[in-house]
Amino acid sequence: MAEEKRRAVATTGRKWSEEREETALWAAGHLKIPYVKRRTESSAELRARTGADILVVAKKGGLMLQTEAGELFFHPNMAHLRLKNLRFGSAGAGDRMVEAMGLHKGMAVLDCTLGLGADAIVASFAVGTEGHVLALESNPFIEAVVGYGLANFKAENWPIQEAMRGIRTQCVDALSFLQGQEADSFDVVYFDPMFRHPFHESKAMEPLRAFADMRALTEETIQEACRVARKRVVMKESAKSGEFCRLGFDTLMGGRYSKVQYGVKIL
Secondary structure, three states, X not given: OOHHXXXXXXXXXXXXXXXXXXXXXXXXXXXXXXXXXXXXXXXXXXXXXXXXOEEEEEEOOEEEEEEOOEEEXXXXXXXXXXXXXXXXXXXXXXXXXXXXXXXXXXXEEEEOOOOOOHHHHHHHHHHOOOOEEEEEEOOHHHHHHHHHHHHHOOOOOHHHHHHHHOEEEEEOOHHHHHHOOOOOOEEEEEEOOOOOOOOOXXXXXXXXXXXXXXXXXXXXXXXXXXXXXXXXXXXXXXXXXXHHHHOOOOEEEOOOOOXXXXXXXXX
């Protein structure tokens, strides 16, 4: 269903609190959608009353998108193990993406595909408080849920929370943003588009796919990324994808038996 034809409302969960109502009101203002009081209705009943396809629900810990197809919410668990590997792995190594991007303290990173935010969190940790990460997301609902989570979720340890807080999000199409930037504006520009051939066992990604931009990257987007990046342009894709060849990524990095690879353009 096209986004412009979807109706969305912001609300709280059935358990109301002043804090949750404030969060729901923030979401309504951020997304420019109506705020609706929940009463005691189920999600299905609220959708029927409002005619909404999407409920943006304020619950304990953040925001959740609810549709008939499923639920989408933010949680840093996907980044937790990766940060642990970076913190305690041999010689500080332990993340294929960080290696492919050549990240170190103080670098400026443009993540053109925020998604659920795991890659942005890992990149933010790698560049530290001396660097910065700007993460773009073309879908306003994903940007609202994940952006709010990055700014407000209380993580189980300080390093991951500090990494989350070091990310700024913006709802914009990546190509449009890149075209408006000066040359050499970021050290690294990164893409993790929705895979052309997804892994069937990746059930956790199915709710994201209902909202995500499924368009393939264009050659123009990669050309603009090469203009904007000072050091590298990196794209994550499934290991046997033809996208690397199509978009001119000759250098591939990643584990020998990994299902994903990172195409790298060193500038």
